[in-house]
Structure formats: C-alpha cells, structure tokens
Amino acid sequence: MSPDLISLVTSASMALVTLLSGCLIAATPWLTRGREAFAVSVPETAQADPRIRRMRRAYLACTLAVSAASAVAALTLWSANPLAMAAVVCAPVAAGFLLMLAFRARVMAIKRSEGWGTRSARLSTVAGAAEANAPRPLPLAWDLLYLPVILATLALSLALYPAMPDPVPVHFDAAGVADGYMAKGWQVVAMPTAVQAFMALCLTASHWQILRSRRPSSPEHPVASAIAYGMFARAQSAALLVTGIVITVSIAIMPLAFAGVVTSDQSFVALIVIIIAAILPNLAVSLVYGQAGSRLLRRMTASSELGFDDDERWRLGLFYVNREDPSVVVPRRFGIGWAMNWGNPKSWGLAALLVAAIAAFVVLVEVLFR
Template sequence: MELVFVLTLVACIVATGGLLAATPWLMRKDECFAVTVPEGARRDPRLVAFRRRYAAVVAAVTAASVAGFCAALAVFPGVFGSELGLVALVTLPTFAPVAVSFALMLHFRRRVQAVKRAEGWSAPRAQAVAVVAEDDLPRALPLAWNLLYVPVVLGTVALGVALWPSIPDMVPMHADFAGNVNRWEPKSVGSVFFPVLVQLFMIACLVFCHWSILRSKRPASPGAPVTSALAYGLFARAESVLLLVSGLIITVALGVSFMLSAVGAITLGGAAVVIVVAVAPILVGSVAISVVYGQAGSRLFRRMEDAGAAGPGAVMPADDDAHWKLGIFYVNRDDASLFVPERFGIGWTLNLGRPGAWAVIAGFVAVTALFLVLVFVAVG
C-alpha cells in the first residue's frame, strides 16, 4: 500500500510537472503565455527564450519536489500512520510545480506583452469565422454515451445486495495510508451502499464536464477555418472519450473494490490500491492526448495546415487579451459562450462575464454540499 501510494504520487507529480513545463508548446500558435501574438511570432527568438526558461525552471522545481518528497519519507518513515502528517508532507511537492508555473506564466506574460507593444502587434478589427457543413466535422461524443454509467451503478447495487448476507455486522469504512483500518461502522444500507453515493456524485461531475465540452466555444483560425475546426473537433472528441473511459474505470473500481472489502474478500487497503492502480491508464491517456493533440487541437492544426506561416509583423485576426484576467480567467459579457478553451493549459474554462457561469459555480457548491450532507447521514 505504501509503495503503491508513493509510486503513484511520484508519477502524478512528474506527469503534472512535465505537462506544465511543456504547456507553452502545447498552446495555439497565436498565443504565447496567454497573450495574443501573430502566428509567425512564435519563432521570435525572444518568445522562444521565454518558453525555454519557463520550461527549465518548472522542470527543475518538479525534480526538486520529487527528490524532496522521497527524502522526507526516508527521514520520517512513520508518517504513513498519521493522515495529517502525510497530507502536510505531500502538499508542498504536489502543488509547488503548479504554483511556480502560475507565477512564471504571469512573469513571462508581462514580458510578452512588452514585446508585443514594442513591435506594434495589433488586431485593428476582429474577423468572424463561419465553417460550412460544420455538422460533418468531428465533435465530442454525444451526451447519451453517459448512459453507460447506469449499468455500473446498478451493478454495484446488485453486488451489494448479493453480498449482503456475507457482510459482517461492522463494516470497515476508513484506513490509514499504511492500510490499517481505523474506522468501522455498523452494517446498514448507508454504510454498505456508501460507494453508490460516491459514484453518483462523481458521475454528476463527469456528465457536467462532458456537457461543458459540447457547449464550449469552438475556436477557428480565419486563415484556415476548416482545418482548425477539424483539429478542434478531433481534440474535443479525444477529450470526451478519455473523460468517459476514465469515469467508467474509476466508478467500476470504486464500487467493486469497496464491496469486496466490506465482505472481507480484500482489505480496505487493498481496495485503495485497486483504485490507485486504476488511475494509471487515466494519467497516461491524459498526457498522451495533451502531447499529441495540444490545447484545442493546436498541434494537429500545425501538422495539417499548409507550410508558410505569416511573419512576426503580420496583423492578428483578433486580440482578446483584455478579456483574460491574469491569463486564466475569461470575462467577456459580449461573448455568448459559457465555456471557452483555456488560454494557458489543456481544457476549458468558464466565461465569468456570463450570469450563467456564476449559476454553474453556485450549482456546483450546492451539489457538493448536498453530497457531504448525504455522506454524513449515511455513515455519520
């Protein structure tokens, strides 16, 4: 259990830090550190140097985080018996690359903005893009695919009903990171079918993420509208497939492993190992899609488009820097889109200029609060 946890955490730190370090190369070629630039400016020596410095520092911090975490475990081997101590131990190496990445992004964002002003890169007028026969382009999986979660939940319920007579009067509910059970609950519908509640909450979050991909604004390049739209469609489909497959793997692993631990077929620590191992293909898939497709299909677009990018001094088709606060928060009341692709990172974000975005945030908080109340009622 301890070894699996350590290896998984190290893999997560390395994967996260690696993706963060590679982020400047995974973005659209008309964006550099969340700043709109001409497509040809991507090869500007100054911007290239910014990307290399950023990557070198993030990679160094990631390596230091892994080394520091392993060294701390060697010095404090008994930390697995203390949840508070272990949480404190893993917090710094887990979030250090993220925090450093954000700080560096803001630093180089200011540097790129200074270069942009000095070179006079501007977009005198925004250009709208319309793609003919858009319905024929690839897109994210239809929302109906999420019906695959129904047999997962029903299967978990059926397994719990079938195993009910064999479940002891006291059900193991929690174990420390060494695999030792430290909390038991009397056998009841709430304690035995607790994983179903967790599954339903996870499924609600996953379905919402899937829906947000379908409703997101579709970026397209005025110079190559069909090619860029095709690249984005392929990216959205790949992300929706990964989301669905990841959700199915985790919910199945959660339901089956917990039910088997309740009956004593495996330990609760063993159930945790099953869930941790289930994360591995998800982590690999996420990294693979990010590297192969790039943000919003940018890497596919660069491979599919014709050679001969515009020069650094070319006029930009659009410039919405003013709507991106700190490079990551999109606020545009004139944009009807509720979701838009991120400016620095892989995925999507909310348009905080729309009232619906705040309704989504409030809804998420309400659903999470409801979930916590139900958990307390079920096993409290």
C-alpha cells in the first residue's frame, strides 16, 4: 500500500470509529430502561410525555451533529495534527454528557411539578423460578480462551526473533518514522505477551463485574425484567469476550512489526480496522437489547406508578453512591453497561487495586523494556 492510501484508510477508519461511537451515544435515551429518563427515575408512562420526547429528539439531533462534525474533523486532522484529532474524537462523549446533565435537570423539574414519587426507596420483587432459571452471563472459565492466544503470540515472537534487527524499532511517530528502539533481547519477545496478559486480566476483571452485578428487577414486571436482564447480561459477556479476543489477537501485530513483516503504517491501519471490529459486537448488543434488556420489555403495558426511586443515590446521573447497598457493581442509570457503587468501600479497594496494577505495569515496562 502506498503511504497516501495508508493515510487515507487510517483517517477514514478513525472518522468511522468516531461516528459509530457518537451514534451509540445519541441513541442512549432510547436504550435506557423505561423507568428512567436522562438518569431520573420516572413512571414508565412518562416516556410518552411530550416534553421528555422533545428532549430525547433534541439530544439525538445535537449529539449526531457533534458526532458528524467530529468525524469530518478526524478525517481532515489525522495527518495534519494527530493530537488535535484525538481531542476531536472525544467531543461526542463530552457533548453527550453535558446534554445529559442539562436535560436531567429539566426532567427533575418536571418530576417535581408532576408529583412523580414513591413512598419507599426500594420495593422488593420476587421473580420466583423465572429469575432462578433466567439466562446467566458466560462463566468466568471462558476467559481461559485468552491463554492460547497469548501462547500463540509467544510462539510467533520466538519464530520471528532471528529476523528482527538490532536494535529493534518499537515506537514510531505520526509520519511512521521509527523514533524509539530497544536492544534485541528477551524483552522483545516478552513485551507482546506481557501486554496481552495485562489486557486479558483487565478484560477478565470486567467480566467478573458483570457476574457480580446486582440483578435489577422491575416492580411492575418482575419475571419479565429478570429474564430480559439475564439475556442482556449474557449477550454483553459474550460481546466482551469477542472484543477481548480480537484485542489480544491484534497485539500479535507487534512481533510482525518488530521483524519488518509489516510496516508501521500497515500495522496501524490493521489496528484501526480491528478496533472497528471490536466495537461492532458491543454496538449490536446495545441496539438489540438496550440497557439491562430494556428493549425486550418495550411491548409491555407501561405503568403509571413509580415504585422505585433512588435519584439521590446517583451523582451527576453517572456515579452511584449508596452505603446501604451491599452491591459493588450495579447497572448504569444512563448508558450501556455497569457502574461501581462508590458508597461501598470494596469499590474503592478495587479501584485502588486497578490503579496499582496499571502503575506497576507501566513501571515494569519502563524498567525491563527500555
């Protein structure tokens, strides 16, 4: 591939990644549970309120506009200013968050004026045998699939080691010119597998979060909501596993680049394509199931009662803080996936452990692989 074609493919791929992620953010109000609107607890019938419907449409239009503009900017800024391009890619996320905060305040004002409320902070529901037999996330044993990928990468590195130059180029600037080298040695073989092992541990921790999350249940539809959430959690765990395998396999590009089998530009293009391939399963699950399986419940009769309200537990609509809840992980209020319960000391311990693991990995790379 010519340098110009590689640059075009790279910039187009980054623009596509920006647009896809922006579209998912724009669709968030339609993917959340019927009992929530812009991170506020509301009756299910409130979703038909004209004011909330206008806010959803405005959120969609504004976020899509920012995403389209960011995609165009990413397409034009890649070769000229990669740093500015990186900031542009984050623009849809920032815009979606600010819009959510603005509309959240408006929904809370509507909630107060309409008198939507509940007499208790939580209503217990019993789904019985249906909940017990609901689909479950994939067992953690599935993460052992990362092991053969790591071993295969190690074998590839050993096979290519004789063809690697000395020193080995390990870092390239935006123009694809090598600007960082490593002495040829065992570190060159260990680096790809070390990165894979660290990524596998992080992805396994995410899988563990799904397994340990509190299973939400709708007081209006306890049986159906238990089944819907089980299907959502299982699909999300499968999508996470597919994404993780794709990411760890992509790290095998490192020894290929070290040995000169692929150029730096070609490897970067391959990584961008792999990132898109990793995004698509998660995008599909989000659009099909919705947050916590909400899209599977859309055809049911909406309730005008608000049997569950913990708005005061959600700071800025994103951060859950509840010292009385023993759960460490809970489904997100706005968005797809899960959030930590920052009122539980275990969450802070896990966060500290993650920060320590990242710091230790960075130090290990700096000390052993320089």
